[in-house]
Structure formats: C-alpha cells, structure tokens
Amino acid sequence: AVPVTVISAIGSASKFGVVVKSGAAFEQFGSIRTVAFDKTGTLTQGHPQVTEVRTTAGFDRGQVLAWAAALEATSTHPLAAAITAAVPDASAAEDVHEEAGHGLTGRVDGRTVRVGNPRWLNPSGLRDDADELAETGMTVIVVEADGAVIGLIGVRDELRPEAAETVRMLHAQDIDTVMLTGDDARTARTLAAQAGIDDVRAEQLPADKAAAITQLAASGPTAMVGDGINDAPALATATVGIAMGATGSAAAVESADIAFTGHDLRLIPAAFTHARRGRRIMT
Numbered sequence: 001a002v003p004v005t006v007i008s009a010i011g012s013a014s015k016f017g018v019v020v021k022s023g024a025a026f027e028q029f030g031s032i033r034t035v036a037f038d039k040t041g042t043l044t045q046g047h048p049q050v051t052e053v054r055t056t057a058g059f060d061r062g063q064v065l066a067w068a069a070a071l072e073a074t075s076t077h078p079l080a081a082a083i084t085a086a087v088p089d090a091s092a093a094e095d096v097h098e099e100a101g102h103g104l105t106g107r108v109d110g111r112t113v114r115v116g117n118p119r120w121l122n123p124s125g126l127r128d129d130a131d132e133l134a135e136t137g138m139t140v141i142v143v144e145a146d147g148a149v150i151g152l153i154g155v156r157d158e159l160r161p162e163a164a165e166t167v168r169m170l171h172a173q174d175i176d177t178v179m180l181t182g183d184d185a186r187t188a189r190t191l192a193a194q195a196g197i198d199d200v201r202a203e204q205l206p207a208d209k210a211a212a213i214t215q216l217a218a219s220g221p222t223a224m225v226g227d228g229i230n231d232a233p234a235l236a237t238a239t240v241g242i243a244m245g246a247t248g249s250a251a252a253v254e255s256a257d258i259a260f261t262g263h264d265l266r267l268i269p270a271a272f273t274h275a276r277r278g279r280r281i282m283t
C-alpha cells in the first residue's frame with residue numbers, strides 16, 4: 001500500500017504537471033543523491049539546427065544534405081529532424097537500418113549511404129574539420145556513400161535556457177549531477193561546462209548508459225532524466241527514471257517511474273522538495 005503522506009505529496013506535485021507511476025517511486029525520489037541527465041533532447045532544446053556542412057572534393061553541400069536527409073526521414077532522433085528540415089524535397093531511401101547510438105545505413109539513388117557519428121564512421125580526410133566543429137559544441141555527423149566519406153554535417157543544439165539554473169538548484173540540494181551522452185566527448189564537455197556539470201560520460205551506447213547508472217547507483221539512489229531515445233535502458237535501471245516533456249517518446253514514458261508533462265528541468269528540483277517533504281512527514 002502507498003502511504004497516505006506520499007499520496008498527498010504526489011497530489012501537490014501533480015499541480016505542476018507530473019505523472020507518477022507509483023507512490024514508491026515518488027518516495028524514493030526524495031532520497032536521491034545523484035541526477036544523471038541525457039544530453040540530446042533533455043538538457044538541450046532538442047531542436048538541433050544544421051549550422052555547417054563540410055564536403056570532400058567532388059561533392060557539394062546540397063548532395064551531402066540530400067542523401068543524409070533521405071535516410072534521416074525514417075528516424076525519430078532529434079538529429080534527424082535537423083537534417084530533414086534542411087532539405088525540403090529529399091529522395092526516398094530504401095532498406096534503412098538504424099543502429100542505436102551510431103546512425104543509419106540505407107540505399108539512396110543506387111548508393112549505399114551511411115550517416116552517423118565520427119566513432120562509427122571515420123571522417124578520414126575531414127578529421128580536422130570534425131575536430132574543429134566538435135570543439136565549438138556542435139554534434140558532427142559523417143556522411144558516407146559507397147564506403148567513402150563525402151561530407152560532414154555540423155548540428156548545433158543549444159542548451160535549454162533553464163539548464164544551468166537547474167544544475168545550481170540541484171547542487172544547492174546536495175545532489176550530484178552527471179551528463180550521459182552518446183555524443184562526442186568534446187561536444188559533450190563544451191555543453192556540460194555551460195550547464196555547470198563536471199561529471200561527463202560521453203560516447204555512451206544505450207547499454208553503456210545503463211551500466212553507468214548501475215555504477216552511480218552503487219554510491220546512492222540515482223535518478224536518470226531522459227527522453228527515451230537511446231536511453232530507455234538507463235531510465236529503467238535508475239532508482240528513479242524520469243521522462244521529460246510530453247513530446248518525449250512512448251519509450252520514455254514506459255521506461256520511466258515519473259513523467260513530467262512539461263519540459264522545464266526546474267520541475268526536478270521542485271519535485272524533489274515535494275518528495276522529501278512527503279518522506280519527512282512519514283518518518
């Protein structure tokens with residue numbers, strides 16, 4: 001049975017748009033020591049924009065974007081939306097396979113095209129360009145056709161305006177913060193520094209994110225905040241999984257214990273105050 005005090009804490013929490021799957025989860029939330037955040041679509045706006053395209057000799061910007069967009073049209077990843085938005089009339093791709101945390105492969109205009117991160121697809125001749133874009137906080141997407149790199153797409157996804165304030169609020173509540181991301185280490189460090197997070201675990205595949213949560217949870221109850229895209233296992237592994245934003249994927253809400261209908265990260269420290277009050281009344 002769920003203690004009455006927890007129910008009343010949930011009751012007041014629901015005023016600011018929180019769906020709690022169980023009283024136990026909300027109660028545990030009041031004891032968390034660490035909050036781990038997914039980056040893309042959680043700490044960032046999740047509305048990334050194409051800001052740079054670099055190409056290898058013989059290919060132009062339009063060609064690189066068009067082939068990438070043909071594949072990305074099949075994906076729900078926030079990066080996919082950035083690329084398709086940059087190409088109004090992309091060709092159709094066939095046999096597209098998405099590899100979680102890596103990218104996509106498919107057939108476009110008779111070629112085998114791949115789009116993905118610089119660890120999965122070696123940027124080869126464009127290595128220096130890839131490094132340069134990542135240093136400035138852009139996510140770098142490599143585009144390959146028939147096994148050869150044809151270009152890079154630099155995508156910028158700004159931090160959410162309340163991210164740094166949220167991190168300060170959590171630190172004031174004596175809660176540690178961590179960024180978990182599948183993105184490149186340099187891109188991640190640049191954005192984490194802006195948010196005030198100093199523990200950054202980058203280049204994490206979905207299973208790595210879950211393993212990182214297990215490791216963090218060994219030193220105290222740990223919450224994971226994500227959007228369900230490539231972080232559903234981590235949400236499920238955390239002491240308390242938190243899905244942000246009603247626009248988040250169904251996977252997020254399914255894997256989470258607590259879902260916020262609004263996307264304002266400050267709801268996390270606010271809900272923590274409520275959850276702790278609920279605990280204090282009980283004990």
Ligand code: ADP
Pocket residue numbers: 038039040041072075077079080100101102103104115116117118139140141180181182183184204206229230
């Ligand atoms: P995050 O942890 O920041 O939310 P993800 O785990 O969702 O990032 O993705 C990790 C990385 O995998 C991305 O930064 C990107 O490089 C690559 N990636 C994943 N999905 C796609 C896609 N649809 N198109 C291009 N790259 C992708």
Ligand code: MG
Pocket residue numbers: 038039040041227228229230231
């Ligand atoms: Mg994500």
